[in-house]
Amino acid sequence: MLVGDIIPRNAVLNGPKCAVAFEGGTRSFAEYAERSYQLANALIGLGLRRQDRISVMAQNGIEMLEAYGAGEVSGLIVHPINYRLTAAEVAYLLGDAEPGAVFFDAVFDQIITPLHDQFPGISKFIRIGGVSEETPEWAVAFEEFISGGAP
Numbered sequence: 001m002l003v004g005d006i007i008p009r010n011a012v013l014n015g016p017k018c019a020v021a022f023e024g025g026t027r028s029f030a031e032y033a034e035r036s037y038q039l040a041n042a043l044i045g046l047g048l049r050r051q052d053r054i055s056v057m058a059q060n061g062i063e064m065l066e067a068y069g070a071g072e073v074s075g076l077i078v079h080p081i082n083y084r085l086t087a088a089e090v091a092y093l094l095g096d097a098e099p100g101a102v103f104f105d106a107v108f109d110q111i112i113t114p115l116h117d118q119f120p121g122i123s124k125f126i127r128i129g130g131v132s133e134e135t136p137e138w139a140v141a142f143e144e145f146i147s148g149g150a151p
Helices: 003-014 029-045 062-074 087-097 106-112 142-146
Strands: 018-022 025-028 053-057 077-080 101-105 124-128
Touching: 003 029, 003 062, 018 029, 018 062, 025 029, 025 062, 029 062, 029 142, 053 062, 053 087, 053 106, 062 077, 062 101, 062 124, 087 106, 101 106, 106 124, 124 142
Parallel strands: 053 077, 053 101, 101 124
Antiparallel strands: 018 025
């Protein structure tokens, strides 16, 4: 069994059971699989392919797990970024990893905002949480982005 087989296998074996519960939100195994595939398809729609990287700078949460799930089912490499790093350290990591997309929590707007235009190779900055209307023009809200992928 490969890592990418775990999510669909759990969806079949445990479909309606709760897979994730966090701060009042839940996902069943079936929902987690569906959203992981949907997010993976949205990332593939950007032109990302197996072994490309996506960076994730997020605190614990369901959307963070869905980003990891998308990596698992698509073969994308998930590059975690410690959210306690300075902007300069985050910039170094982004330059080194060369991700195709970056997921970031809204609470890290102040770190990501000055960096976004330094990396033209990053296709999309995807903002997790916060008020969708407050998403900067250079980023896309997580729910808006995931809705663009086929389940």
